[in-house]
Amino acid sequence: MKQTALAVERDGEKGREVLLLVSLEADAEAPRAPVAINLVLDISASMRGAPLHAAVHAAQALVDRAGPRDYLGLMTFDAEPEQLLPVRAMDAVAKAQLLKALSKLESGEGTALFEAVERGADAVRRVLVPGARPQVLMLTDGEPSVGPSHVSDFKTLGARIVESGVSVHALGLGRHYLPGILEALTGPSGTGHRHVDGPEGLTPAMGSLAAELFGEVASEARVYVLPSGFADLRCRHQFPSRVEGDAMSASLGAVSWAYPRWVLFTGALDSAEWSLGVTASYVEGSDTRRVPVQVTRVLPDSAQGRFVRAVSAELDMAEEEGTAWLALSRRNQTSVAEVALGKADVALAKLVRLNAPEVPPHRHLARLADLRRIIERRAAHPNALVMRRAHAEVSRITLSRVGIIPPVAAQTPWKSED
Structure with a gap:
């Protein structure tokens, strides 16, 4: 893992301030971790036709990418969630069964989004895969119509899932899902949700997400900053952060080949002499590493x-x-x-x-x-x-995950049935 910390002193609105940017980047030769993912797919009425067909095709591409060390499961939801296949190793037989189950999906009625994510996280959490971080990958195109529906409910759920050791990724399709709900679910995981305009964009969107998931080399990354000579210090990115004694820490989630992680801190100075002590910790394989990061002071115009x-x-x-x-x-x-x-x-x-x-x-x-x-x-x-x-x-x-979904050559009009 490559760690860097760059500090810039400059004039701020309220006097001198320092910008501290810490970056964590995976080594190109580092082995990737296995994945343990429960696919949670919306099959409500609005997914009928082209959306469901595109979702199946995108999910099948994700399954094709999995190796025998990777674990995948499948849950679907309309008015009620159902774990169609358990989270298990993707040997040849299991992959064939999962691909077949995806090809037979049919749409139903209702959208029990809260219960689906909750039960999907419970299912993947019960499977221990050494070196793999349990994850939920959820796709929806609609608002919850069954069960809890307030953003505050999903904020509580998202925080509880992360505390249990599971991360959440989300794809929002079309016009009818609520972005606040997806933000609430994915924010505590440090992932950020993706938006897809229509069914034709699902495959490239899933491909972008697969590059992230199947390129992960470290998890549970956290940055600690110990300031001296500062009046205050705050984390600018929306990572979960907290004060620990005289230091501030931010939880960055996972680091993959495709996505280096950045976290920016801003601090107001109350002394001409200042310093910043930076430490990074992360889990690599089965080992937890904690390493000091040298802070390099750079000129604003460099x-x-x-x-x-x-x-x-x-x-x-x-x-x-x-x-x-x-x-x-x-x-x-x-x-x-x-x-x-x-x-x-x-x-x-x-x-x-x-x-x-x-x-x-x-x-x-x-x-x-x-x-x-x-x-x-x-x-x-x-x-x-x-x-x-x-x-x-x-x-x-x-959340410093700025990954651009490739443009789609042709946009095909589609209409929701909800």
Whole structure:
């Protein structure tokens, strides 16, 4: 595992401040860990036809990627969850049975999302696979209609699942799922959810997720920072963080070949002399490692300094973008959205000027353009499809998992039956 820590001192709004960016990156030659995943698939009425067919095809591609050291299970849910196949090793017989079960799926009625995720996590937690972190991979295209439905319920569930040792990944399809629920489920895991516009995007989205899951080399990554000479210190990314004595720690989740992890801390100085002690811990195979990370002080205008400042600018932009979308979902909040969009544009312009190749600004242009068009039309509510894509991208930026789903060559119209 490669660990780096870059610190930039600069003028902040309230005096001198320091930006500390800690990165964890998997070595290319490091062996990947086996996976233990329970697939939890929505088969409600809205999935009938093209969505279910695409979900089956995407899930089958994931199964094809699994080796004999990997463990997969299958749960489906409509009004009631059902564990069709237990989580087990993917030898030739088990893979054939799972592929066959996927090919026979049919849609039903209702969406018992809460119970499905809860029971899916329980099922994978009961299987011990040495070196593998138990995970739930959930796909849904609708709002929960059976059982708990409030975001607060799912926040509690997401936190409880992570505390039990299971991580949650989520794909949201189309226009009808609630992004707040997926954020609540995946936030404690440090994964962030993905949005897919329509069925044709499921296979590339699942491929992106598979690269992450089947490239994992370390889990339970955590960064500890011990500051000296600071008035305060805060974690800018939305990782679960806490104060431990005189230090602050942030839980980053897993590190894979496909996704290095970043976590940015910001601290206000109260002394001309300052220092930062950084330690990283993670589980690699069956071993827990805890290693000190050397902090390198870099100039703001150096290449590394621009990289750190670009990560900060991107987080500023994502925060304002999220504020604007939230304002547009409420009545008489267009002026609030306009102000937030202006601040997001300023942050994006800063990102362009910094010209850091690690944080390309072009991936944000389409979303901000969508937001600008909606505000200009004085819409009372943003288009639900665009809003969900924005929520998913903001979620992944603020959890440092910025993976771009490849574009689909042709967009095929589809209509929900819910």
